Amino acid sequence: MQIDFFHAADQSELRGWFSSQQAVTQWAGPGVAWPLTEEFMRTLLDADKQQPARLLTFATRCEGQLAAVAQLSFDWENHLACLCRVAVNPALRGKGLAGQLLDVMIHTAFNNPAIERLELVVYPHNLAAVRTYEKLGFVREGVRRACVAVGDARWDSAFYGLLRAEFTARSAA
Structure with missing residues (x-):
């Protein structure tokens, strides 16, 4: 598995992973429309041009095929980073x-001494994602009930956090 930044050449393959607004909402949140627009896809690029980094989009490749994509955003004023928009190629x-990609991203975040907290939001019905985050050491901190409208449904959002001290203790064990 190769981990790199997301590239313009990856856009078409990523678009093919989603077949509905519900699938896009589960990945990117309620503010992103399906089908994915050119404007949105541009927000996944230019990681290497940001100084300091605000939003990095990582990608993994297996045998040349796009395998997973995830983003890491930074709030430098509050010394925190956020894992977001994690997607795995449906065929893989x-x-x-x-988990492998997120482990690298967690280390990337905490390798910067300014970052004290890493957080994420997940829909609790996404059990595979919840299991992955908890396995990586994230702690569930709360739930906003029925906070996202998806068609006629209302989804809860669960909030998870990982503190530098927890990461350090887990890494030492």
Whole structure:
């Protein structure tokens, strides 16, 4: 598995992973429309041009095929980073690719001494994602009930956090 930044050449393959507004909402949140627009896709690029970094989009590749994508955003004023928009190629799910990518991203965040907290938001019905985050050491901190409208449904959002001290203790064990 190769981990790199997301590239313009990856856009078409990523678009093919989503077949509905519900699938895009589960990945990117309620503010992103399906089908994915050119404007949105541009927000996934230019990681290497940001100084300091605000939003980095990582990608993994297996045998040349786009395997997983995830973003890491930074709030430098509050010394925190956020994992977001984690997606795995539907043809490659169930192989632990998200966990491997997220482990690298967690280390990337905490390798910067300014970052004291890493957080994320997940829909609790996404059990595979919840299991992955908890396995990586994230602690569930709360739930906003029925906070996202998806068609006629209302989804809860669960909030998870990982503190530098927890990461350090887990890494030492």
